[in-house]
Amino acid sequence: MLENFSFRTIVEYLPLFGHGFLATLWLSIVSFAGALAVGIILCAMNLQRSRLANVPAKIYIDAIRATPLLAQLYFLYFGLPRLGIVLPELVVGILALSLNSGAYIAEIIRAGILSISRGQVEAGIASGMTYMQRMRLVVLPQAFRVTIPPLLGQAIVLVKDSALLSLISVSELTRAGQLLASDRFMPAEGFITTAACYLILYYGLKGLAALSGRWLGQQSVRSRT
Amino acid sequence: MIWQQFQSLIGSYPLALRGLGMTVALSLISLVVGTLVGFALGILRTGGNQLISRAIGVWVDLIRGTPFLVQIFLIFFILPELGIELDAFTAGIIALSNLAACFICEIVAAGIRAVPTGQVEAALASGLARWQRMRQVVLPQAMRMSLPPLVGQYVLLIKDSSVVSAIGLTDLTRVGWLVVQRVPNGLLVFAIVGIGYFVVCYPLILLARRLESRMGAAHGEVQL
Amino acid sequence: MIEFRGVNKWFGALHVLKDITLNVEPREVVVVCGPSGSGKSTLIRCVNGLESTKDGDLVVDGHRVGDPATDMTELRAEVGFVFQSFNLYPHKTALENVTLAPIHVRKIARSAAEAAGREMLARVGLADKFNAYPSELSGGQQQRVAIARCLCMRPKIMLFDEPTSALDPEMISEVLDVMVSVAEEGMTMMVVTHEMGFARKVAQRVVFMDAGAIVESGTPEEFFSNPKTDRSRAFLSKILRH
Ligand SMILES: Nc1ncnc2c1ncn2[C@@H]1O[C@H](COP(=O)(O)OP(=O)(O)O)[C@@H](O)[C@H]1O
Ligand SMILES: [Mg+2]
Numbered sequence: 001m002l003e004n005f006s007f008r009t010i011v012e013y014l015p016l017f018g019h020g021f022l023a024t025l026w027l028s029i030v031s032f033a034g035a036l037a038v039g040i041i042l043c044a045m046n047l048q049r050s051r052l053a054n055v056p057a058k059i060y061i062d063a064i065r066a067t068p069l070l071a072q073l074y075f076l077y078f079g080l081p082r083l084g085i086v087l088p089e090l091v092v093g094i095l096a097l098s099l100n101s102g103a104y105i106a107e108i109i110r111a112g113i114l115s116i117s118r119g120q121v122e123a124g125i126a127s128g129m130t131y132m133q134r135m136r137l138v139v140l141p142q143a144f145r146v147t148i149p150p151l152l153g154q155a156i157v158l159v160k161d162s163a164l165l166s167l168i169s170v171s172e173l174t175r176a177g178q179l180l181a182s183d184r185f186m187p188a189e190g191f192i193t194t195a196a197c198y199l200i201l202y203y204g205l206k207g208l209a210a211l212s213g214r215w216l217g218q219q220s221v222r223s224r225t
Numbered sequence: 226m227i228w229q230q231f232q233s234l235i236g237s238y239p240l241a242l243r244g245l246g247m248t249v250a251l252s253l254i255s256l257v258v259g260t261l262v263g264f265a266l267g268i269l270r271t272g273g274n275q276l277i278s279r280a281i282g283v284w285v286d287l288i289r290g291t292p293f294l295v296q297i298f299l300i301f302f303i304l305p306e307l308g309i310e311l312d313a314f315t316a317g318i319i320a321l322s323n324l325a326a327c328f329i330c331e332i333v334a335a336g337i338r339a340v341p342t343g344q345v346e347a348a349l350a351s352g353l354a355r356w357q358r359m360r361q362v363v364l365p366q367a368m369r370m371s372l373p374p375l376v377g378q379y380v381l382l383i384k385d386s387s388v389v390s391a392i393g394l395t396d397l398t399r400v401g402w403l404v405v406q407r408v409p410n411g412l413l414v415f416a417i418v419g420i421g422y423f424v425v426c427y428p429l430i431l432l433a434r435r436l437e438s439r440m441g442a443a444h445g446e447v448q449l
Numbered sequence: 450m451i452e453f454r455g456v457n458k459w460f461g462a463l464h465v466l467k468d469i470t471l472n473v474e475p476r477e478v479v480v481v482c483g484p485s486g487s488g489k490s491t492l493i494r495c496v497n498g499l500e501s502t503k504d505g506d507l508v509v510d511g512h513r514v515g516d517p518a519t520d521m522t523e524l525r526a527e528v529g530f531v532f533q534s535f536n537l538y539p540h541k542t543a544l545e546n547v548t549l550a551p552i553h554v555r556k557i558a559r560s561a562a563e564a565a566g567r568e569m570l571a572r573v574g575l576a577d578k579f580n581a582y583p584s585e586l587s588g589g590q591q592q593r594v595a596i597a598r599c600l601c602m603r604p605k606i607m608l609f610d611e612p613t614s615a616l617d618p619e620m621i622s623e624v625l626d627v628m629v630s631v632a633e634e635g636m637t638m639m640v641v642t643h644e645m646g647f648a649r650k651v652a653q654r655v656v657f658m659d660a661g662a663i664v665e666s667g668t669p670e671e672f673f674s675n676p677k678t679d680r681s682r683a684f685l686s687k688i689l690r691h
Contacts, residue, residue: 066380066426067419068387071398075419078411156290163292167391174295187302195291195299202290347536350497351550351602352526361549365540 010189013180020176021197027090027172028159028201031097035158038102043109057106064103070164072096077168093165101158108150112143145216152209159201173197233408234417237400244400245421251386251396252425254318256379259325266326267333268359281330288327293388296320301392317389325382332374336367373440376433380426387422397421450475450606450637451496456505458491465491467662469505478638480648480669483658484684489641492658493608496639497521497528510605526554529599529607533615535591537583537598543570544579547598555602562601569597573627589620596627607631609640643688645673657681 010017045057064072073096080087087095116139124134166174177194181187270281288296301316311319340363348358390399401418405411451473458466465488473479481489494500495507498514498521507514512524537546547566551557557565570579573593583591592612599607609628613621625647632638632651642648648655648669655672657665659680665672676682 062427062430063419063423066423066430068384068398068422070387070390071401071415071418071422074398074401074405075411075415078405078409079415080411082410082412160290160292163294164388166294174292174298177295177298181298181302187298188306191295191298191302195287195295198292198295199287199290206290341536343532343534343536344538346499347530347532347538349499350525350528350530351598352522352524352554353550354522354554357553361553362538366538369540 006186006189009180009184009186010193013176013189013193016176016179017173017193017197020171020173020194021200023171024159024162024173024197025201027094027165027170028097028155028162031094031101031162032155032158034094034098035101035105035154038098039105039109042102042106043113046106046110047113061103061106064100069096069100069161070167072100073164073168089165089168089170093162093168093170097158097162097165100161101154104154104157105151108147108154109143111150112147113139115146116142148212148216149209152205152212156202156205159205160198163198227410227413230408230410230413234404234413237404237408240395240400240403241397241417241421244395244397247394247396248383248386248398248421249425251314251317251321251389251394252379252383255321255325255386256382258318258322259382260329260375262322262326263329264333266330267337268364270330270334271337285327285330288324293320293324293385294391296324297389297392313389313392313394316392317386317394320389321382321386324385325378328378328381329375332371332378333367336369336371337363339370340366369440373433373437376429376436380429380433383426383429384422450477450510451639452506452508453495454506454508456495456507457503458495458500459503465661466495466502467660469663471656471663471666473637473639475637476635477654478632478636478640478652479654479656480652481639481641481656481658482643482648482684482688483664487658488661489658490610493530493610493639493641496606496608497525497530499530522554526550526602527605529602529604531592531595531599531607531609531612533611535583535588535595535615537591537594539583542580542582543575543586543594543597546583546594547601550598551601566597566601569601570594572600573597574623587620588616589623592616592620592624593627596624596631600631604636606637606639609638609642611641611643613642613644645669645688649673657684659684 042057042061045053046061048054073093076096076099077089077092080092120138120142121134124138129137162172163174165172166178169175173194177190180190180193184190266281266285270278272278297316297320300320301311301313304311304316344362344366345358348362353361386396387398390396390402393399395403397418401414405414408414451471453469453471456466456469457464469492471479481492483489491500495502495514496509502515509524510527512519514521514524537543538549541549544563544566547569548559548562551562551565552559555562567576567579570576573596575590575593575597578586578590578594581590583594586594592615596612612628613624616624621644625644628638628640628647629651640647640652652669654666655669656663657672657676657678657680665676665678665681667677672681673685676685
């Protein structure tokens with residue numbers, strides 16, 4: 001069948017893939033923004049001394065990390081209506097991605113903050129800064145730079161994870177491939193095109209990571225001299 | 226009503242056990258195959274042959290750059306059209322093993338590259354042949370570095386095995402999906418499914434953390 | 450035993466070894482010295498093929514280094530190399546470090562290799578450290594294990610690349626003492642070092658290198674009391690002041 005691989009059909013379905021590509025792109029962006037918010041809140045809770053704040057955060061993070069995204073997605077998809085909350089599939093999907101990636105991002109930010117040396121914090125204390133000032137002026141700007149590469153790594157994971165939304169019929173890239181596969185019985189055409197589209201996003205994000213790495217490298221050289 | 230649902234759920238326990246068995250079987254088989262293939266690929270990746278190393282690099286990148294769901298569809302729907310008949314279980318094993326092998330390849334290669342050149346030179350200078358250098362000097366040290374991410378990778382593998390439910394394999398996630406059609410309480414059903422995964426994954430997560438902190442502690446000591 | 454004939458080597462555009470000609474006789478001890486970056490390490494690393502040469506001939510124990518027909522693994526088994534940074538295997542005990550190559554390269558039975566290994570470790574003064582890991586040993590002890598590791602292969606030649614430069618001063622003599630005893634047993638040795646006491650005691654010849662070339666070569670007495678070139682005089686005044 002690969003000898004009659006039909007580029008014609010792919011061209012015919014190109015608008016559908018274009019639509020799917022944009023859908024995956026923007027739902028990933030929205031989910032990533034949501035995940036950042038979730039991650040920052042979780043991390044802030046996790047770093048509190050009070051057990052009332054940090055224990056729930058730890059439990060949440062471990063629960064997310066120890067269970068598959070697909071089960072989490074079905075939990076929301078089949079579970080929310082039970083609570084009387086009926087949301088469009090797309091919203092459920094974005095919610096699941098945000099809540100899932102948020103747990104990983106919380107850990108990334110935490111590692112970034114903990115990587116700031118004790119000496120830096122003590123220098124802040126010595127110059128009479130308050131806790132908030134130290135966080136804002138000393139710790140966070142430095143932590144931010146360390147977290148950029150792993151955050152971009154998490155963005156790559158999120159884009160790939162978003163393919164699971166096709167299983168609750170969100171129309172995005174993988175769904176476009178499934179449609180071509182089932183309408184025309186052309187799974188090769190459908191899924192190879194889908195894979196190619198994801199690779200574009202992957203190499204785009206990878207390029208961004210390389211670029212940011214070089215930029216951060218320059219920054220650190222400048223700050224060292 | 227919740228009580229009735231509970232009873233109905235308890236009635237589905239043989240199905241749930243079958244699902245858990247399927248998840249464990251999928252994970253375990255592909256863990257073993259993926260680790261063996263991943264180590265071989267990682268060694269070849271850092272070996273002298275540029276062509277082989279490049280080829281592996283490209284393949285790993287393709288796998289890392291595409292969603293696992295798409296990989297499963299590609300294997301399950303396209304291999305039969307190439308004349309390779311396979312059932313869903315075999316397709317799932319192939320897809321999962323390949324995924325694990327690619328990630329483990331990179332972990333192992335990173336571990337090998339982190340072994341100081343002085344170690345290889347010492348082994349070379351004493352006349353050890355290529356495979357002996359690898360086996361006796363490089364790999365044991367690379368393993369130490371690679372162990373925590375390797376365990377972390379096994380957790381990802383178990384979780385990724387849930388995706389093969391998409392081609393109809395009755396694993397834990399698929400069982401949840403089937404049950405929820407009869408017992409319309411998604412929160413309860415998928416909470417139980419989640420607990421099933423948690424029980425398997427969480428000890429591994431703890432193990433990975435312990436290995437990692439132990440390695441961090443050892444870091445200061447073994448400074449040559 | 451070791452014969453350089455017009456050997457050259459480049460690292461990219463950098464000409465590190467310039468037309469080196471040098472002959473080391475069996476049982477001879479040659480000390481190589483010179484300023485940092487002059488190519489001393491590169492010179493002795495060529496002898497067991499850790500670096501490749503560009504042109505000229507390098508013949509070690511009758512085998513041409515770099516010749517495809519030469520089995521380098523076999524040659525390296527006959528040539529011991531002691532590194533500045535020891536390079537002991539951190540995941541193996543002292544005894545495992547010294548028996549690894551005898552077992553896998555020489556194919557000696559484990560029990561025999563271990564007996565020989567214990568004997569050799571005892572000889573370098575580490576009879577109580579058989580089961581210690583490198584991280585549990587001092588620098589001087591590690592370097593002595595490294596020397597024992599080479600000796601266990603019963604090599605024909607030993608090469609030393611600044612074996613005491615990474616050591617705290619109080620540990621230098623324990624390593625030098627072992628090297629002296631090896632030299633006195635008639636080992637062919639090339640030693641990169643600035644330890645002039647060692648050179649005076651056992652070396653037949655001192656070779657002075659600068660900027661990739663051998664500038665001067667003579668007996669220790671000649672070299673230390675009457676250096677012939679400005680550069681060697683400047684070098685000697687610098688190291689002797691310390
Ligand atoms: N692997 C290498 N690549 C490029 N340059 C090197 C390499 N190894 C050594 N060099 C350069 O070659 C010169 C000689 O080095 P080396 O033999 O280590 O000198 P020495 O041991 O006398 O200090 C130095 O300038 C050094 O920077
Ligand atoms: Mg040197």
